[in-house]
Amino acid sequence: MTKEIKKKQIAILGSTGSIGSQALQVVAEHPDLYEVYALTANNSVEQLIQQARQFMPEAVVIANENKYEELKQALAGLPIKVYAGVEALCQVVESGPIDIVLSAMVGYAGLKPTINAIKARKQIALANKETLVVAGELINSLANTYKAPILPVDSEHSAIFQCLAGEFDNPIEKIILTASGGPFRTCSLEQLSLVKKEQALKHPNWEMGAKITIDSASMMNKGFEVIEAKCFLVYARTR
Numbered sequence: 001m002t003k004e005i006k007k008k009q010i011a012i013l014g015s016t017g018s019i020g021s022q023a024l025q026v027v028a029e030h031p032d033l034y035e036v037y038a039l040t041a042n043n044s045v046e047q048l049i050q051q052a053r054q055f056m057p058e059a060v061v062i063a064n065e066n067k068y069e070e071l072k073q074a075l076a077g078l079p080i081k082v083y084a085g086v087e088a089l090c091q092v093v094e095s096g097p098i099d100i101v102l103s104a105m106v107g108y109a110g111l112k113p114t115i116n117a118i119k120a121r122k123q124i125a126l127a128n129k130e131t132l133v134v135a136g137e138l139i140n141s142l143a144n145t146y147k148a149p150i151l152p153v154d155s156e157h158s159a160i161f162q163c164l165a166g167e168f169d170n171p172i173e174k175i176i177l178t179a180s181g182g183p184f185r186t187c188s189l190e191q192l193s194l195v196k197k198e199q200a201l202k203h204p205n206w207e208m209g210a211k212i213t214i215d216s217a218s219m220m221n222k223g224f225e226v227i228e229a230k231c232f233l234v235y236a237r238t239r
């Protein structure tokens with residue numbers, strides 16, 4: 001007799017971005033494990049429409065209210081609820097059936113919906129590192145209060161967490177975060193003073209959104225990641 005596994009209902013904040021669209025590829029490859037409950041974007045309405053038609057979520061949210069009519073009309077006749085605006089985006093994560101919220105918006109805008117998802121006791125897959133950079137202590141405290149598990153998505157932190165699984169009684173001597181160095185790793189100070197945005201947007205290894213790519217070129221990303229790693233470790237220790 002085969003036992004049926006309940007599919008995880010997933011909400012993807014920032015589904016039109018680099019992380020969001022890769023997550024949808026994973027869902028497409030594992031339709032037996034995951035179902036898309038909600039998708040959100042800021043401006044990329046055409047991509048959101050295409051994603052909604054493919055994955056048939058319960059709800060879609062476009063943060064830019066000027067794009068609402070276009071989204072609504074394109075999805076008319078489909079059993080998909082259509083919302084617009086920042087408030088709707090923050091509220092959709094609270095919906096009862098959602099199991100996992102993938103926080104993959106870029107920047108500070110990701111903080112509020114992530115907090116709402118924690119308070120709604122959802123499992124959080126956290127890509128939006130800015131959430132921990134600006135409010136790490138608050139997030140850790142809320143995650144403990146509401147017993148919402150947080151899983152790192154950022155590659156280095158995810159790798160560290162996987163290494164630490166089952167090893168939390170072992171004292172950690174040190175954690176080394178590797179850095180690619182970005183496209184300017186071998187540049188002299190003089191060369192650095194002449195670099196252009198287009199060069200900064202060409203990461204040597206990864207295809208990522210524009211902000212993290214620029215942050216990587218300036219090494220700012222690694223600074224964020226050190227803060228992120230500290231927050232995740234404090235969080236892990238208190239659980």
Ligand SMILES: NC(=O)C1=CN([C@@H]2O[C@H](COP(=O)(O)OP(=O)(O)OC[C@H]3O[C@@H](n4cnc5c(N)ncnc54)[C@H](OP(=O)(O)O)[C@@H]3O)[C@@H](O)[C@H]2O)C=CC1
Nearest residue numbers: 014016017018019042043044105106109127128129208209
């Ligand atoms: N890309 C990667 O490989 C990695 C990314 N991260 C982190 O994950 C997060 C996402 O990165 P990435 O996928 O590269 O970013 P992208 O720029 O590719 O995607 C950002 C997503 O967020 C949406 N968005 C942007 N601003 C807003 C807003 N104000 N309100 C609502 N939605 C918004 C965008 O919508 P729209 O398309 O409409 O603009 C898009 O769906 C970042 O915090 C980044 O640091 C961490 C590790 C690796």
Ligand SMILES: CC(=O)[C@@H](O)[C@H](O)COP(=O)(O)O
Nearest residue numbers: 154155179180181182216221
């Ligand atoms: C893919 C990922 O997780 C990024 O955070 C990446 O690691 C950026 O790396 P660098 O900042 O070292 O270029």
